[in-house]
Amino acid sequence: MPSPNQLPALIAVACFFWLLHNLEGHQVIEQPKLSFFGVFFTAAVASYAASFGTRWFPGANGRFSHNDREPFKGVRVRARVLNKPRKFSLPVLILCIVLRIEVFYRVSQDLQYDQDDDNDPGATMWDAIGSWLTSSQASHLFPVSLLALGAYWSLTQEPKSTFFCRGQGSKVVTLLQWIGILLDAVIITTAWRIIAWARTIKSRLQTVTAILLGAAILTGLISWTSPYVHTKAATYDFKGLGSLYLFDIIVDGLVLSAFLISTTLVVEESTPLSLVATITFITGLSAVIQQILRTGTWEAISPFTTWLAFNLVCVGFSSFLFTYGIRSVLFIPRLLLVFALISLTISATIYIPLSYELEEAHPLRDIIFDSRKASDRFRINAAMSDSLRVAIEVYKERNHGRDPPKGFDLWFNYANKHRSAIIDHFPQIENDILPFWGMSPSEIREGVRRAAQEPDIAILQIKNGQPQHNLPSANPYKAVMDDLVEAIKAFAEHLPDMELAVNMDERPRVLVPWEEVNRRIKAAKRGWLHRLLPRDVDVLGEMTKPQPSLLGDPQANGNFTSAKALREMTALACPPGTAARAGTYWDTRDLCIECTRPQSVYHFLLDWDIAQDICHQPDLFRLHSFYMTPPELKPLQQLLPVFSRAKTNSYSDILLPLRRISENSNLPSDGFNMKWKGLAWRGKVNRHESSRDHLHGGHQERLVHIFTGASKSDRTRIMLPVDDKRYGFEDMPTTEVNSFLPTDVGFVEYKACNSKDKGGCEVTPESEPQSKPDLEVLRYQYVMVMDTDNGPPRDFLRVLRSSSAPFVASIFKEWYSDRLMPWVHFVPIDLRFHALHSTLAYFTGLQSLDVNGRKVLMEGRPGDGKWIAEEGRRWASRAIRKEDEQIYLFRLLLEWGRVTNDNRDELGYALGP
Template sequence: MASGATGGSQLSAFCAVASFLWLGHSIESHQLIEQPRVSSILVLLTAGAFSYAASHFWQWLPGSNGRFDDEGGSLRPAPASLPKRPRRYFLPVLIAAIIFRLELFHRVTAGLQCSSPGVEAFLPLVILFYELLPGRRARVGSTKEPEEENDPGRTTWDDVADWVAESKQSLTISTFFISLGAYLASSQDMRSTYICTSFDNSTLVRSLQWLGLFLDGVIVILLWRVLAWARTNKSRLISLSVVFLASAVGSGFLYTSLRMFLPSVPLSHHFKGIDALYVFDVVTDGFAVAVLFVSASLLTTEKTPLSLVGIFTFISGLVVGWGKLKLTGGAENTMHGVAYLAIVLICLGTSIFVYANNIQRVVLIHRTILVALMFISLIAATIVAFSNNRNDYLFEHPIETMIFKARTNYDRYLTHAAASKFLPVAVNEYKARYGGRDPPPGFDEWYKYAVDHKSPIIDDFDQVVHDIRPFWGISPSKIREDIRRVAKEPGIALLKVANGTASHSLSRDSEHAMVMDELVKMANKFAQHLPDMDLPINLDDRPRVLTPWEDVRRFTEKAKKKGFGKFLTKREEEEEPTSQPLDLLQPSSSISVRKFQEMTALTCPPGTATRAGIHWDVRDFCLSCVRPHSKGTGIFLSDFAVSQSICHQSDLFHLHSFFFTSPAVPPLRDLVPVFSRSKTSSYSDILIPIPTLDEVLNKANTQPDTSDFDLKTPALYWRGAQAPQVTDELLHGGHQERLVHLVSDNSSSSETLMLIPQNEVRSRAAYERVPTSLLNFLLPFDIGFSSVSSSSSEDSPNEFTTRGSTLPPSPNPLQNQYLLSLDPSPGSSSSSGSIPFTTALKSTAVPLSSTLFVSWYTTRLQPYLHFIPLDIRFHSLHATLAYFTGLKGKASAADRLGNTKGAMINGREVRLKSRTEEAKWIAEQGAKWAGSALRREDEEVYLFRVLVEWGRVVREDRDEAKYVAGAKEAKEVKG
């Protein structure tokens, strides 16, 4: 019987630990966190239902059966760890504490960027404080027989073992070690650049965290005292279900009541909807919560709450600590020794803790074996820590390496992109690139136009093929029907080609007429070689076609059959999805930011981070989001193309203004043809070179900057304008707002990762955390808003307005050596003093670009050769600028009176030499390439190529239409 009870309790412990780990691992990837209030209520209701259902099978459940063997049995002697009998008011107080704790959780989550990490690790100390209060019953101590006390053969080790098992000091020390180790393991993450503003009241947020920690202790203790005195397992589980259900109802009532008395907060809660995935997450999380608490409740008469909480803290702390230790020696973990110290404290604390609490087994492991495992873990941690520290130093800067690789890649690209010197070679190259498919009719005229206009790119038009490919899976008649419907959408104009002449559909008084005039002028240079067609041109700044991944994939798979062009059968045409007529979407209609983010997430493949849900932890740096495009280079961006894909970067929904600014016109969900100036990786628009209104108006004044690089000001310049409507999300996570806040941050707690030289004898460097305020003083930033919005709410005052952080645009911004280009905030003014990327590229300054948008020319540029790429999180901004400008000769913040020997960083003088020659070379290469590959003629060549390819897609006989080699003109060939 005892053996069965022991096995049952171990099974309960295993279920409790397993459900705890599963919840901790999976909760961030669930969409429940996006709707925390509604989700928490539903999870509590589900957990209550599961707990009540479990009460009907109480005979089958493992563990102790309450205070009675059965409902009519005799009283079982209470173990020494059984608490005092609970008071009548304990149950309502417990429910009230849970409701209040959930409200505190939501408040802290709303200000998560200002919170402190790792506070939860101190819960065992809160429980310990209760355990040591005067009047508490004696803890389970040693099980020695009286004669063992007077055994003359006892040794010093026996006395030490008795002290560990019985003294309050050993219990206190072990609990403190576990809590401190878990705190060190979880509190050393890099912070994200999401802003904690002066209006967020970080002191209040952190106070609420500690109050929440105290409430956690109250809830654990009250729950233990209530459940431990239940008569049977059945009554225990019914009590647990009552707690869950009453807490859910109370939380819902409190939430509704607060919204009724807070008119500034909408009463209605945007709800994604009860889809299958959401229901699945609610059910699985509710089940896991029920398993966790049911399993813990079955152990209440055998374990103290400190035992359970200590085990949970030890396991989670050790997992996190080992995860950090494996990263020691690189940019991901620069806190040398902290992760190692965390593991040491946890291993030592756990070894003492299991004896001090008389825990015979932890889950299924005997405590003797567990202590041995802790010793092995300690040895392994020592080996890993020292071996990783040896590889801590870099002898070649990652940017230097990437610049060298960029030269090699550029040479290969030119060979690959312009291999065809004659038309027959170009035809063969086309077939080789695109699965044996023949070029379209008119290809020879396009080739002649490209050669005559000295285009450096002849063969590489993969962006065109990528954009148009899915439309080969749609019948030409359906495409033409979609074009007629799209033309009725707001912000859409038609570029018409008929009888060899191009025109547009806008009236002369339209604000976009000049832009369309310029586009028509470009098309008319080669329109005589084009078939009749209509092209919907998107004149908005935002792209328009946001088609779900499944639809794009389905059409692309159709297109891959028979070399992209499969003549659709009647059945396949009938299977093509019919959609709501696009002209039913009125110009005044709009969608919420949350709905827009959900639509964007659906453009990613299943299983990707963004498809799974929005990254909710805005406080900590998302390391997994950065690794795919920074692999092997620490904090520096190594793959610019991958960095522009959002599907592995779920945190971008909180870090870029585009994703939390509601579009004025809803995106089109069907795959329809819309030709746009730029787009993100989520959109299915077809890219073409559409001039902006500023470019048209300033065409005569756009002379390339030819001034000498050495005579320019060695500063990084940027100006921008805030979006007209300031929201809470924009002030905290807007990419422009984060940039301005980062370079003007003077707080003592902010730190930035830098690659710092370790000595002057050898070229050896290592990653270190440096005060951001010091770097802002040392590095030459000329960054600020030229104008900020005065529109803000009382809850979200505009910090940039209140602190007056606007700077006037420079009269000649091109006289700076470094020019930063960012995506503009949606709806912001174009007269902000910002420099277009192409203008910066054509100048003799070094362009630095941080963007998620691609344009027609993006694939033509080589990062680290023509420009310097930056991650949108800006965590590498200071280190990248320091690589070129250096730190040598800069005065530190502590030496403002004239000491220019070097920069005092982390207590030592650091000399980081400048690489002005490399910067000058990049500026020259960018300007040279832009002058040959980004000319007006190159825009025309690209547009001509798009129209030639599109002209075949909309033909009924597109599968047979092709360029015939040797003909004087392109003709369609049957069969």
């Protein structure tokens, strides 16, 4: 049980780790200047309030009692008698705090790390070194250096993200990071001196209040006078996001106050060095233990570095305890702690070599084999109904006991007539329409009329078996709607009267908070709500005229939405408790391991559905251009029935087959073996607005940088053969791996506006990707397929129908997405691209690769690549034909016609005896 004198130290350590592990993921990081103002102001109020309860604090009489229950017993305080602070010390301290915030803001806004240096001088441990060197004597330098170096190595072994830095910007960031270290040292020593001369606890807390309040006021003034706050305001509705942001501000402010209060009590008992060393030790030890437990995996591939870091942390802190004369840390005696560290060191020395296991076979071999078996089961499950009676039973089983819609028998005959490979598997339709069963039919029809008032929404009306739309001949999307009407005519006579609001934009439109969608789904599953609602007879009238398009003029009629607002809206569409809902992930330097684990085996992507869900991987907010690009049309935050071509899991649009304005169907006739060996990709970017995140973290920019612009310090972790039978991971320079892999990646066209920095629409020289001639990518055996800035890949089906194997990196779903299986019809690629080299090397092989002084020969598996290419082409010719689009449309419209009808309970189809 800790004593009252030890309690402040425990609170200080606990508050530090709470801030360390939670602050980076909070909403406050999105607006750092304003957030620091709120956090400092809250902490100042809390500290001032605490100053009136100092009689309950240890040392309430003005001095602490030094006894055997001190938090750092026996510490030799050689710098206890400090010079009296000068009159200008307090304003200098406040100014340094504000400057430190500005440095943090510039580094986080510009670039995350120095790409030309493997070591990050802005890391946490280097911040601590500055303060130690200013307060420790020469005898303490050696143990402090060991501890700092060990902790630093333990914290920098994480795989790096593909977010990149280029040009002179990285040198500026490095300079700012070193300035930040110097400011940290000045802040700690100046604050210690000022607080140490406040002789009572109450005066100390009031001094802390003055420091926090001064920093808050100055930060607030800078924030409100900054030119960035005078940009055009958005007109979106956060629906609760403001309260979440305010909650984070208050909680962080209270925790910061508790940390500072407890720290002022602890440092008077010892020095700042004791507390900082203890926090550094715990941070480094926890990090290195995690690395030890992951030894042998792709996340921790350097066992010697891990072992050395562990020993440096243990030896450095043990030496520090003896050098500084500390006989106990918190409530743990020094001898017991040192004995525990020695035991851990021996255990780690034995465990690390034994835990480093190698794979007997390449993991992708087993993944592809298992996926083939899963594909066979999927095909049986998707078409198990050999009769109408069985189809009805399967439908009821998969739709909460609900009877199929009226006309289901006609659909079943139509699907069989056209030899559909899919009879029972339509989860996309079921999930898209389910929330609308929680709404009354009249409310749904009113939603269609409301959606019709939005720009770039077309109305499709089916009346008396005749489909028509409302787009005039001059509208550029008329050909798309004509094609949709023509597809429906084949079965329109069997459809009830209905209206559909069809989104013509590439982006999905309905981005509703999770609570509203979940409430509708619960009501739909209960099955009672629609029976209690009044029924109205609603006859279809004249169609609404389409609203003029706002594309190219996003700020017209208040339709402007910033990229930041889009990310916040997307977070609200995630369930409570998910990583994206909890806050943002702004550390683009390191790969988010926790984000990749749910869908990966090693670093290879396995679970495609989970990989497309943004809610557990908020790092993609800054690694995918869709979330960095301001949408030209404001997302709708009410559950309106809008049909779209594609969407992510966060959107509530209803998917339907919708062709694009131009769709090239020409395919090369040569087979897989006749194609060029290698991976190819061509991209076109024509962006209205380009941010720094875009230029260094956009998914298209990152792909091109990996293969054409990697610097000498870029590293790639790749699975390679260790001997004739076993495989392991190696960390190699990216440029060296690229030289042995056949790739042809580049932009055909790249245009982007960077008006904030350059005053016009142009690409900054330091950010312009390398362009290459637009060769025919389908002449390659492997073709990269990626999302655009605004939506899904435009050439997925074209590549799938060719004899090339698609490498797909996407977060979007289309009507056919749940018919395709990863590692069977396409090769799934994580949008972070951390496994791209290993995946390509598995298919193409590596010839005479020099790995740490040894030659590696890796035979490729082109047979697996050919099988995936041919299986995808064959399946597309069976399950993604034009007839399959019509079959999907027929079933979708039967379901929609029923859910919008007032008599929908009586419109079920039941087979007679």
